[in-house]
Amino acid sequence: MTLKRLLSKFLVWRIRHLSTKNFVIIVGGVVGIVGGFAAVSLKSTVHFIQEHIREINVDYSYLLFPVIGIVLTAILAKYVLREQLGHGITSILFYISKKSSIIHRNKMFSRMITSGITVGCGGSVGLEAPIVVTGSAIGSNIGRLMHLNYKQRTLMIGCGAAAAISGIFNSPVAGVIFSIEVILTDVTIGAFIPLLIASVLGSLVSMLLLGDDVLFSFELTDPFEASDFIYFLFLGAICGLVSVYFTRVTLWTEKLISKVKSVFPRAVIGGIALTVIIFVLAPLYGEGYDSIKLILQGKAQEIVSSSALFSEVSNPWFIVIFGLGILLMKPFATGLTIGAGGNGGIFAPSLFIGGITGFLFSQVNNLLNFNQNISVSNFTLVGMCGVMSGVLHAPLTAIFLIAEITSGYTLFLPLMLVSAVAYSTNSYFEKYSFYTSKLIKSGDLIPSHDKDKQVLSLISIEKMIEKDLLTIHPEQSLEDLVSLIKKSRRNIFPVVTEKNELKGIITLDDVREIMFNVESQKSVIAETLMHRPPETVQSNEKMSEVMAKFEKTGAWNLPVIDHGEYVGIVSKSRIFNAYRTKLRRQHKE
Structure with missing residues (x-):
């Protein structure tokens, strides 16, 4: 029996016997344990590298190692891992905001390897952010494996981050609070339990395997005056x-x-x-x-x-x-x-x-x-x-x-x-x-x-584009337009050239008074009836920018133009419908 079938059977069993709330708590605990092991592994790797560097007694030899560490890390990231490093926690926030909390699998180990080399060789940075990325990636991928939804995956990312901080400092309370302040920022009371369990288990794993060997600790000697x-x-x-x-x-x-x-x-x-x-x-x-x-x-x-x-x-x-x-x-x-x-x-x-x-x-x-x-x-x-x-x-x-x-x-x-x-x-x-x-x-x-912008950011312009509108050539007559009106269920008709360039827009209101005039149907061409749209949008624009254009122009429909070519129309009413759907879905989750 394959692992995939075993997993499917387990998930069916859990639906029958475990509530979603309890299952999320259990998964959070698993993330905490794995995150704790990751923290231990990274600390041990760095200490191992640092101890071997100290054994080299040649004068000033330690000055070579920061260069070696940075060069090795840069080459490894570029040609082997094929990823851009940068600031890890910033990338986690990006994955939560723009990638539905789906973090690449290779981040479960890539940051451990590269940060181990960099910091172990004397790079003037810290281990905390890379281990947070590692823990967050573990949480995201375990969440995906367990078929959790977006909000639950995001919570698992928070659990991984909490376990990482807790494991590396033996500080479970700080781990939970870091996760809430920096990673999640919008947490309900129900989310605290998985975070607490993950953080405690991450700290316990570190204590069991490393004892008091934490990155930094100090016993106070002076009283507070x-x-x-x-x-x-x-x-x-x-x-x-x-x-x-x-x-x-x-x-x-x-x-x-x-x-x-x-x-x-x-x-x-x-x-x-x-x-x-x-x-x-x-x-x-x-x-x-x-x-x-x-x-x-x-x-x-x-x-x-x-x-x-x-x-x-x-x-x-x-x-x-x-x-x-x-x-x-x-x-x-x-x-x-x-x-x-x-x-x-x-x-x-x-x-x-x-x-x-x-x-x-x-x-x-x-x-x-x-x-x-x-x-x-x-x-x-x-x-x-x-x-x-x-x-x-x-x-x-x-x-x-x-x-x-x-x-x-x-x-x-x-x-x-x-x-x-x-x-x-x-x-x-x-x-x-x-x-x-x-x-x-x-x-x-x-x-x-900013809840409105958060929901709007989840809506893709590309999915909102309406491409079923009938178009007309600038030189075609009003009679041709009337034929299109009979076929169409819409009251907007883009005027485009043979090269698919948008010249203007004709609406039903523009022709209502003359559309049944036989003489006008023969003599009037589309180019004389059209008007320029007040604004255009591109399919890769952010929804907040598109809504700003709607608000500025007062329009209900705007044409989408990519690389000079007409693509379709985006409607404010359709965006509002999508907004309400996203809002209802978030409320259910």
Whole structure:
């Protein structure tokens, strides 16, 4: 018996014995387990590569590996996997918005392979986004295998994302909230149960297989002082500005390096530029979590000594200058890694640069001997939350992630304050998040609050085109037109040439007064009766653009013209009917 037949029998059995609600919960649990295994596999792969690189004791040999990693990743993506990498979470949002939540099967492993190579070899990006893509692809494909509908598949994508974050950080609450804030954005209460189960199971798999070996964790040592409130307020505003800087410089750097069109030269140029930056600022090698751990342990001097140029410098003010250099150059390093062809995300870089921001803020305050010394470790952790909140536009995710990886809620109040202030500051300059900005501006993602546009985006213009209208040549007579009127059930007659070019439109109202005049039927030709349409549309236009043309012109019918040739007519009334059908279907789902 084939697997296909077994699956069919299982699905028939589940229809008879399991409600859809319970079945979705079970599938969510399966997605969580598989997503947890994916997170474990990726972490193990990266650690394996990094350990073998460390075993190479040749001086400065580590500087070669970022170039090697980016070149290998770019070639693998172009010629073997045949996909464009870019920002993974942005692509997931695109699949949900435009591809009915159907994600290609190869994304269940491609991002793990390419990000493992990039990050393992020292690329200045993070593992979180690739593992979220992997988990989301697992959720989508398991959902398709189980014959789930669009909304249920989307929920499975959310389950995969939650399991991925939960598994990689051992933070199940942050996993659920990340999925809701970033991936799903429009969640009902019923969707929480599958998300919770997937996130918990993803974390359990990681804990069972790896124990405490997570990407980042820290036990709090300093208490929260209420008197630090004003300092945290200022830190929140600074984190918001830093998040704007990070977003804009990263995207600008990606755009700059992408001007080199050939894959291999772009990878080499980007890799060499990244190596130069790492040579001067060694902490930019890899994700950067090791440097943050040193700062939290009070060993900030060691992040300076890791750089060959400054290994003997111990002046505390130089450490501040060095940290400022890291903060300013991290977006360039991240943009070069991704733009040159490497694979990784901005999740870890935003945490890293946030930690540096918090460290610099507290260190400068303490060196200047202001009214009181403040905790370097607490401000470093809260800074991580602030910049992440601003970059991702996910304040709750940032709060709970830091709370969970510090194993307590001691810093909950400052985390809430800094996250809110940083998010508000960033939102003043950047209306949308790093992940959604490009998609919303291109019209490929509709904000969740705009329900009308969301439904309209699901309607294809090509399916709305009416091609059954009878056409007439410009030189044909009114008598010929009357013959067409007798045959047609429509009151619109496009006037087209032999080359199928649209010259104008004739409606029944245009000829009503003269159509029965025998003399006019012989002498009047179609060209004198037609009028130009107020606007035309193309079959590949977005529905929002078409509806804007209807609203602007007040027309109920507009001709469709592709490459100068007449295709058909699109009717506002037919679009409204399709809109109502989609709305009813969404309500049922």
